[in-house]
Amino acid sequence: MASLVPLLFRRLSRTLTTSVRRQHLLKSVSQRQTYQLQINQRHWFSTLSKCPSSIHTFGSICRHCSSANTEKKVTFDLTDDHVIARLQDKTFHCSYFWLRDHCQCPECFDVNTNQHLVATDTVDPDIVPKTLNCTEEGMNIVWPDNHETCYPWDWLLENGPGQHLANGNGTDHKHVLWDGAALQSQLPADVGFDELLSTDEALKTLMETLYKYGIAFVCNVPPTEEDTQTAVERIGAILDTFYGKMWTFTADLAMADTAFTNANLDSHTDTSYFYEPAGLNNVCPSLQVLHCLHHDGTGGENPMVDGFRAVDTLRRNYPEHFDTLCRIPLIGQYIGDSRNLSTPYYTIALNPITHEIEHVRFNVYDRGPLSHLSEEDITAYYKAFRILAQEIRDPSSIYYVIPKPGRMMIFDNWRVLHGRKGFTGKRIMTGCYVSRCEYLNRLRTAANIRV
Ligand SMILES: [Fe+2]
Ligand SMILES: [Zn+2]
Incomplete structure (x- = not known):
């Protein structure tokens, strides 16, 4: 003793x-x-x-x-x-x-x-x-x-x-920042639908990939809304927003949003007009799921960009612009369909404990007027935004995904920006959101990642 x-x-x-x-x-x-x-x-x-x-x-x-x-x-x-x-x-x-x-x-x-x-x-x-x-x-x-x-x-x-x-979160689990070529060479194999539903190992692999790269794929998903939902619910409860839980959509302008057209969409993060966390219908989604159920035309590729890498580059090369985007609030808004949502947010949000980059919001479509800023801040914001936008739009930053029935894409909407090339023909997509809490919960419980 x-x-x-x-x-x-x-x-x-x-x-x-x-x-x-x-x-x-x-x-x-x-x-x-x-x-x-x-x-x-x-x-x-x-x-x-x-x-x-x-x-x-x-x-x-x-x-x-x-x-x-x-x-x-x-x-x-x-x-x-x-x-x-x-x-x-x-x-x-x-x-x-x-x-x-x-x-x-x-x-x-x-x-x-x-x-x-x-x-x-x-x-x-x-x-x-x-x-x-x-x-x-x-x-x-x-x-x-x-x-x-x-x-x-x-x-x-x-x-x-x-x-x-x-x-920290252990040495085995780190974000891997990527540009298009890096993700092309490093992205792990898709997790199979049947394996995801039946084994904890497949769920662990999926969560580790999501944490590392902010994007992961499930293959062999039957191309239906129900099966897509079943796959996503292995991660957590699907968020119920005013879009509904599962949204299956086509280019019919069913909602007041460019997503419901066949037009080209620049890289962006979704729902910058939602608060986090502030109630069932005002939660900023963390994970986003997109699954093409049918497409009989051409085009429609998704350009995907690692927002963490883009702002990390900004921080290293232009620290003053990085600080500006952490400091100056924007307003995200959704006006239409008898709704008027308006939320203040920062383009870059840091984790209050670790001070690491936690959340990137980049959405020109949903940005409200800069009526709340001083002339000085407006000038600073435009300068910083232009540099970040150049980094995001640089062709080398982009990893292209060709949506196919059976291959479901999941990505972290707090990190990875998505877009869409214009397309022809009839296309039916389904998708949904998962809250930050549900995502982090599954990282901890399935993959033992400290977040
Ligand atoms: Fe979107
Ligand atoms: Zn005691």
């Missing part, structure tokens, strides 16, 4: 004045000590679930890990208001308040619903543990009211302050 390191904390009286508390802090910091806990690596692996074997129990010798039977150190610095823990190569700065707020006991966290049960504002902002013990399993704290918490090491490595950023 590793040694226990009991640390006694002097409980602060809640009646202490601020100045007295400062004195206590100074005294405590000056008495700071470093504690070391030796953990045998075979235990370490079993504790942290890093070992490929899941059958060994704590304390047993694992045949996978026994060759790496070296000592690992876990060290702690304790200060007046937080603990600095070093586990593996990571350093955590956990305030005692954060620790109490993240108590994992059944009273504070419901493992069945994964819901946090602590009302954060009811925790004493100056809370200090009564005792803190470190064992092979984790860090154990007894709080002033004798409430007890254990933070397993694997939980801390996963959820400690700053770990979400440090862990």
Whole structure:
């Protein structure tokens, strides 16, 4: 057994004045000590679930890990208001308040619903543990009211302050930015319809391809609306918008949208006039599905462009224009069919946590008048837009898809722009949208991608 390191904390009286508390802090910091806990690596692996074997129990010798039977150190610095823990190569700065707020006991966290049960504002902002013990399993704290918490090491490595950023989404899953030639040479084989419906492996492959490239195909889909829907529902619930769930359309101008014609359509993202997330009929779709059910004419190819690559190029070559498109809001609108939708949005939206590019909206058709911008911002926007548009329209950026009955295309409408060449003859298309939440859910559950 590793040694226990009991640390006694002097409980602060809640009646202490601020100045007295400062004195206590100074005294405590000056008495700071470093504690070391030796953990045998075979235990370490079993504790942290890093070992490929899941059958060994704590304390047993694992045949996978026994060759790496070296000592690992876990060290702690304790200060007046937080603990600095070093586990593996990571350093955590956990305030005692954060620790109490993240108590994992059944009273504070419901493992069945994964819901946090602590009302954060009811925790004493100056809370200090009564005792803190470190064992092979984790860090154990007894709080002033004798409430007890254990933070397993694997939980801390996963959820400690700053770990979400440090862990990223794993090295195996990255967006692969592409131009037309790159996607041509790299796009994985289509997933088969029957395999998609019957195996988790095919669903995993589909989700990995979607995450990596923002576009994927399912082949051998019977050319009907119903079978297209069945294939899509392997990913998630189909979004119900004012277009309906499944939209099967032809060039009859059934809706007030150029999509319902046979005209040429420049590269764009859809539904920039929808909010995300703001209710059933106002969600900006993430995944878009297009499946040609019938075509007896010529033309109609879909030019597809990786919007992430285009704005990444913009960021590297023209950072000031990149910033402009992150900063200046546009208005997306849909006016017609007795509807008047109007939504402010940014051409480029960054993830608020990782600051990576998360969402590109590019739709000249649906853009409202720039009546809300200053003259200065209008000038900046036009300059930035022109450079981005050149990148998007460059022939080398485009990957052409020839729609065929039986081959269903799925793409991330937050990333990949689509268009359509004009066509002749009768053509029937079906398609639908899937919300961002459903898409991300399936990435996590089917492909184990941290997003
Ligand atoms: Fe479209
Ligand atoms: Zn608790």
